[in-house]
Amino acid sequence: MKMRPHIRKLLVVLVLVFFAAIFAFPFYWMVITSFEPLKDFMKLPLVFFPRHFIPENYIRAIHYMPFFKYFLNSSWIAIMSTIGTTLTSSFVAYGFSKIKWPMRDLIFMITLATMMIPFVVLMIPLYIEFKSFGWIGSFKPLWVPAWFGSAWSIFFLRQFYMTIPSELVDAAKVDGASHLQIWFRIALPLTKPALSVVALFNFIWSWQSFLQPLVFLNNKDMYTLTLGLASFQQRHGGVEWNLLMAAATLATIPILIIFVFMNKYLIEGIHITSGLKG
Amino acid sequence: MTKREKKEFIWGVVFVFPWMIGLALFYFYPILTSLYYSFTRYTIISAPKWVGLLNYKWLLTDNIFWTSVENTLYFMVIGVPLTQITALVIAYMFYYVRKSKTLGFLKVFYLFPVLVPGVILAIVWNLMLNSQYGVFNFFLHLLGINGPNWLESTYWTKPAIVLVGLWYIGMSMIIYIAALNDVPKELYEVADLDGAKWWTKLSQITIPMISPAVLFNIITGMISIIQLFDLPYILTSGGPNYSSYTWAMQIYDNAFTYMNMGYASASAWLLFLITFALTVLIFILSKNKIYYGGEE
Amino acid sequence: MLSLLSVFGVSLVFAFTTVTFMTDWTGPELQVITSIANQFNSIQNEYKVKIVSVSNIAEKFLTSLAAGNPPDILHANHQYIAPLVAMGAVESIDDITKYGLNLKEYREEVLKSAEYHGHLYAVPMKLDIFGLFWNKNLFKKAGLNPNDPPLTLKELKEYAKKLTEYDSNGNIKVLGFDPGYNSKWTWSHVWPYYFGGTLINEKTGAITANSSLCIESYEWLRGLSKMYGSEKQLEKFVGGYGPYWSNSNPFVSGKVAMTFGGDWIAKIIDIYNPKMEWGFAPFPSAKGKLMAYTEIDMAVIPKGAKHMKGAKEFMAFVAKPKNLLKFLTPVPVLKKEYVEKYENAIVPYPHRNLFVKIFQKVHLFFAPTTPVWQKYDALLKDALLNILFLRTSPQVALNNVQMKMKRALEMMGR
Numbered sequence: 006m007k008m009r010p011h012i013r014k015l016l017v018v019l020v021l022v023f024f025a026a027i028f029a030f031p032f033y034w035m036v037i038t039s040f041e042p043l044k045d046f047m048k049l050p051l052v053f054f055p056r057h058f059i060p061e062n063y064i065r066a067i068h069y070m071p072f073f074k075y076f077l078n079s080s081w082i083a084i085m086s087t088i089g090t091t092l093t094s095s096f097v098a099y100g101f102s103k104i105k106w107p108m109r110d111l112i113f114m115i116t117l118a119t120m121m122i123p124f125v126v127l128m129i130p131l132y133i134e135f136k137s138f139g140w141i142g143s144f145k146p147l148w149v150p151a152w153f154g155s156a157w158s159i160f161f162l163r164q165f166y167m168t169i170p171s172e173l174v175d176a177a178k179v180d181g182a183s184h185l186q187i188w189f190r191i192a193l194p195l196t197k198p199a200l201s202v203v204a205l206f207n208f209i210w211s212w213q214s215f216l217q218p219l220v221f222l223n224n225k226d227m228y229t230l231t232l233g234l235a236s237f238q239q240r241h242g243g244v245e246w247n248l249l250m251a252a253a254t255l256a257t258i259p260i261l262i263i264f265v266f267m268n269k270y271l272i273e274g275i276h277i278t279s280g281l282k283g
Numbered sequence: 284m285t286k287r288e289k290k291e292f293i294w295g296v297v298f299v300f301p302w303m304i305g306l307a308l309f310y311f312y313p314i315l316t317s318l319y320y321s322f323t324r325y326t327i328i329s330a331p332k333w334v335g336l337l338n339y340k341w342l343l344t345d346n347i348f349w350t351s352v353e354n355t356l357y358f359m360v361i362g363v364p365l366t367q368i369t370a371l372v373i374a375y376m377f378y379y380v381r382k383s384k385t386l387g388f389l390k391v392f393y394l395f396p397v398l399v400p401g402v403i404l405a406i407v408w409n410l411m412l413n414s415q416y417g418v419f420n421f422f423l424h425l426l427g428i429n430g431p432n433w434l435e436s437t438y439w440t441k442p443a444i445v446l447v448g449l450w451y452i453g454m455s456m457i458i459y460i461a462a463l464n465d466v467p468k469e470l471y472e473v474a475d476l477d478g479a480k481w482w483t484k485l486s487q488i489t490i491p492m493i494s495p496a497v498l499f500n501i502i503t504g505m506i507s508i509i510q511l512f513d514l515p516y517i518l519t520s521g522g523p524n525y526s527s528y529t530w531a532m533q534i535y536d537n538a539f540t541y542m543n544m545g546y547a548s549a550s551a552w553l554l555f556l557i558t559f560a561l562t563v564l565i566f567i568l569s570k571n572k573i574y575y576g577g578e579e
Numbered sequence: 580m581l582s583l584l585s586v587f588g589v590s591l592v593f594a595f596t597t598v599t600f601m602t603d604w605t606g607p608e609l610q611v612i613t614s615i616a617n618q619f620n621s622i623q624n625e626y627k628v629k630i631v632s633v634s635n636i637a638e639k640f641l642t643s644l645a646a647g648n649p650p651d652i653l654h655a656n657h658q659y660i661a662p663l664v665a666m667g668a669v670e671s672i673d674d675i676t677k678y679g680l681n682l683k684e685y686r687e688e689v690l691k692s693a694e695y696h697g698h699l700y701a702v703p704m705k706l707d708i709f710g711l712f713w714n715k716n717l718f719k720k721a722g723l724n725p726n727d728p729p730l731t732l733k734e735l736k737e738y739a740k741k742l743t744e745y746d747s748n749g750n751i752k753v754l755g756f757d758p759g760y761n762s763k764w765t766w767s768h769v770w771p772y773y774f775g776g777t778l779i780n781e782k783t784g785a786i787t788a789n790s791s792l793c794i795e796s797y798e799w800l801r802g803l804s805k806m807y808g809s810e811k812q813l814e815k816f817v818g819g820y821g822p823y824w825s826n827s828n829p830f831v832s833g834k835v836a837m838t839f840g841g842d843w844i845a846k847i848i849d850i851y852n853p854k855m856e857w858g859f860a861p862f863p864s865a866k867g868k869l870m871a872y873t874e875i876d877m878a879v880i881p882k883g884a885k886h887m888k889g890a891k892e893f894m895a896f897v898a899k900p901k902n903l904l905k906f907l908t909p910v911p912v913l914k915k916e917y918v919e920k921y922e923n924a925i926v927p928y929p930h931r932n933l934f935v936k937i938f939q940k941v942h943l944f945f946a947p948t949t950p951v952w953q954k955y956d957a958l959l960k961d962a963l964l965n966i967l968f969l970r971t972s973p974q975v976a977l978n979n980v981q982m983k984m985k986r987a988l989e990m991m992g993r
Binding site for chain 1: 291379399510544
């Protein structure tokens with residue numbers, strides 16, 4: 006394109022800002038509705054600021070369901086499964102990338118295959134299995150499997166490990182390093198940013214998960230936030246939308262906090278090898 | 284095997300060992316059980332009854348099944364390229380302005396859609412896609428276009444869902460940004476010295492260097508779109524007239540609405556086979572095109 | 580001696596059996612059943628009822644059933660009884676009268692709906708009555724007497740025509756009568772009954788989707804759509820519907836003058852447009868008989884429930900008139916005499932008088948009792964929407980349903 010650089014840049018900025026606003030809009034609308042009285046819900050014409058500002062919704066939302074308890078439950082599950090997945094997947098992915106061994110690619114394809122079966126048909130046998138372990142009635146079904154790795158995370162990290170220059174690995178081998186040392190001293194630090202992506206995404210998925218907590222948790226004291234949010238819906242009794250929006254907004258706080266923490270990596274970008282050659 | 288190869292084999296197994304245990308513990312039993320169910324008539328309360336290939340035969344003559352497969356193919360063929368290209372273009376734009384920290388902060392907004400919980404999605408999307416007061420049609424109206432009936436017309440439901448799907452490119456975008464930032468600057472510097480044009484740099488340096496991420500996003504994108512359930516379930520319930528009924532919805536309905544778990548499992552296994560075949564195909568086709576900096 | 584007694588006392592306290600009741604009720608409705616359970620728990624020591632509220636009851640129930648630990652009591656609507664019985668998933672409770680349940684207190688049609696193939700399977704708890712709602716202001720505007728709802732199907736169509744308004748571009752602005760254009764809020768199985776037909780042969784259980792009266796009923800609905808306009812006009816209008824429970828509900832916001840729905844529509848009006856003047860009447864039937872579609876919330880006992888005795892005790896307790904009258908509905912499942920006898924126990928409910936007056940006069944009917952209800956419902960809904968949006972003819976659509984249902988039954992091994 007024969008455009009002056011600063012016009013090109015302006016165009017890019019406009020596009021990015023415009024779409025950022027569009028992407029953020031649903032969330033924004035959710036937050037405004039959380040401050041409105043129920044009787045104003047979806048009143049036409051639609052406005053972008055609450056007609057009546059009712060912060061009490063938040064207090065009522067917290068009392069509608071055991072908010073803090075569910076918050077803690079969700080947190081425990083999300084933190085445990087995120088740590089587990091990230092640690093183990095980073096370990097396993099190395100085995101699929103920097104080491105050459107027979108059947109590696111076959112097992113890797115099997116790994117990918119585990120992502121290809123819809124959970125709904127695995128739900129019942131899994132439940133039966135967890136029951137036989139004695140895990141139904143605890144949080145274990147929701148975070149223990151994560152400690153053995155997850156196909157998505159393994160695949161993702163494998164891709165990043167494979168971009169690590171082989172010269173580095175070879176040099177370390179010449180120096181007599183074992184794979185364990187190479188993984189820990191070289192590969193892991195280099196993929197720190199990729200690890201943060203894995204951690205972030207897994208946290209989000211665990212936090213937002215619905216079907217698994219629904220099926221594997223029996224005790225309502227152990228319910229997660231997503232299940233709690235679902236309890237705002239009544240079949241023929243209506244929904245207190247404003248309270249639901251308030252609860253939903255509160256439920257996003259941990260993810261927002263993590264966004265802030267990931268700030269450094271997400272905003273500055275993630276680079277593995279470009280940091281090497283200076 | 285040479286001594287060295289044997290050593291590598293042992294190391295390989297050691298590293299993937301935890302996952303192998305996980306596979307054995309949490310995947311083999313459910314996956315093989317669901318395969319078994321697919322050959323049975325299983326209504327949950329009584330033991331599964333072996334019927335051989337009957338479920339598969341029924342599936343092949345079930346036109347709702349075929350409709351759901353067609354719809355899913357539509358979403359894959361249109362959805363995967365569209366979402367990936369959009370994610371990549373936006374990622375490239377972020378890369379273009381990477382020097383600005385404030386603009387970099389905008390990235391977070393692209394992840395906001397994941398913050399909206401499922402229970403609210405129906406309302407949010409009604410707000411956007413409603414043919415009278417919806418935000419989309421409002422903007423189209425400003426441009427002088429009469430917005431379509433996104434969710435009521437059998438013709439527009441699939442495009443509507445693809446459009447909604449674009450909201451969720453944030454994660455793919457982050458991955459592309461990571462890959463773009465990862466391209467060693469020296470490569471560009473050397474190319475500049477040679478007087479390379481923008482297009483050459485893009486095709487000879489950028490694209491090959493980010494190809495591992497592209498492969499990843501395409502495969503995981505395909506796997507998630509072929510199992511697309513939440514969006515059509517919430518927005519259109521698969522209608523009108525099954526125009527947005529996906530394969531995953533057909534599986535779910537047979538499992539939990541019609542309580543025909545055997546039939547649902549058979550359908551799920553067909554889905555699995557297709558997904559696996561496509562993945563293998565993509566890997567084969569991309570074999571020489573993906574550049575791993577440290578080829579191992 | 581004292582220590583022995585205290586040990587004995589303590590062991591008594593810990594000797595109760597937990598009976599689980601699985602429901603998808605939430606909010607105020609959940610509170611009702613929970614308070615009944617709490618009362619039950621406080622008046623005896625043997626059983627402790629635990630109410631388990633889940634939002635996706637099908638997944639939860641089927642999973643626990645498969646694993647061998649189903650709840651002791653399941654909250655199921657009437658249309659699921661036949662499918663559950665056919666699956667062998669529920670116990671018959673013919674002996675529940677031994678636990679003090681007086682079957683005679685129920686309205687006859689209600690009790691009949693809890694039976695299947697000669698056995699009693701469920702305890703009715705709460706019901707919702709459906710009928711015609713109309714907007715009195717729009718009636719006045721169209722020159723109709725706001726207090727006179729249409730009494731025949733012919734009148735309804737005429738009124739619908741008068742009440743429909745178009746804007747300058749020819750788009751529908753106000754729709755006279757909405758039978759269920761929005762797929763999430765449509766009851767496709769009621770119309771054949773209002774025309775005097777049935778969707779199944781009650782004696783043989785055979786599917787009669789394409790019987791002449793069914794086709795006639797759907798043809799009448801198609802006539803409505805043709806009267807309103809084209810497929811595109813209808814799609815455009817219905818595409819503008821807002822969420823059901825909101826200010827943008829088409830009936831509540833005055834976009835639809837008459838609609839068919841359940842008594843809870845009164846609640847929507849009370850929340851979002853309390854000043855609206857509206858009326859409720861039984862939906863007219865072809866033969867002139869006053870009838871109303873009804874849905875009933877019932878309690879059943881899954882097969883494999885570990886505490887059947889406790890379950891039956893609780894169900895009998897819930898069925899006591901004073902408890903049944905606590906449920907949040909304007910119309911109870913009880914016979915008139917029992918309602919009057921326990922009048923002080925009735926929970927205040929907005930517009931109760933209006934609904935009860937009509938409730939006394941109508942004959943109640945329910946969804947067809949068939950083991951393949953879910954598939955039938957899905958196929959009929961799809962057929963009806965195609966007909967309403969003028970995409971196909973009733974004959975073709977219902978023949979298709981009939982054919983697919985035949986296939987569904989074959990797949991089930993019948």
